Amino acid sequence: MLLASLREQVCAAAVRSYRSGLVRGTSGNWSARDPLTGLVAVTPSGLAYEKMTPEDIVVVNLDGEVVEGGRRPSSELPMHLVIYRRRPDVGGIAHTHSPYATALAVLERELPPVLIEMALVGTRVPVAPFAMPGTPEVGEAAVAALAEAQACLLARHGVVAVGRTVEEATLTAARVEEMAQIYHLAAQLGSPEPIPAEVMETLVRKYRGQ
Numbered sequence: 001m002l003l004a005s006l007r008e009q010v011c012a013a014a015v016r017s018y019r020s021g022l023v024r025g026t027s028g029n030w031s032a033r034d035p036l037t038g039l040v041a042v043t044p045s046g047l048a049y050e051k052m053t054p055e056d057i058v059v060v061n062l063d064g065e066v067v068e069g070g071r072r073p074s075s076e077l078p079m080h081l082v083i084y085r086r087r088p089d090v091g092g093i094a095h096t097h098s099p100y101a102t103a104l105a106v107l108e109r110e111l112p113p114v115l116i117e118m119a120l121v122g123t124r125v126p127v128a129p130f131a132m133p134g135t136p137e138v139g140e141a142a143v144a145a146l147a148e149a150q151a152c153l154l155a156r157h158g159v160v161a162v163g164r165t166v167e168e169a170t171l172t173a174a175r176v177e178e179m180a181q182i183y184h185l186a187a188q189l190g191s192p193e194p195i196p197a198e199v200m201e202t203l204v205r206k207y208r209g210q
């Protein structure tokens, strides 16, 4: 099997996210890029996560042509490919419709830095403007928003997170959902104020080990 280890990583990230409630049904998609060949391993379209195995993960090139795999790649593959083309540093992508973060995306509201964990993602989680699902325009909108954070919200749609690996991207997607949930709870109790910008910048440097 071509890129067996990468396909295992993509499958494990998707199944783990499903089991932890980050996605429901067949929503969401995951991918990873092989640094040697530049090929991308991506989750298939419309397959139940309970049944997903590494063999179901599709290997494509950066033009979206299937190199190996018997299934149709995710319908959001164009978004993944645009991000990989424009961001050589990205090795993995996680896309979810996790409910608390997506509720903010519905309102086209960013997730502000109300928690210290935000510094692991950026200084805020911005919202990328709406683009038609399944088109490269989703990727273009995401790339612009991802210039300032490791994750962004897709207006009226969901969350996209990037990382050096698919595990890192998945961890960030989970962190964004957790922060959105806590922000929602805090907003029931009062008016959560953002952490001041200079404190956020210090936290970001601290978490990056600088």
Ligand SMILES: [Zn+2]
Pocket: 028, 076, 095, 096, 097, 133, 157, 158
């Ligand atoms: Zn989606």
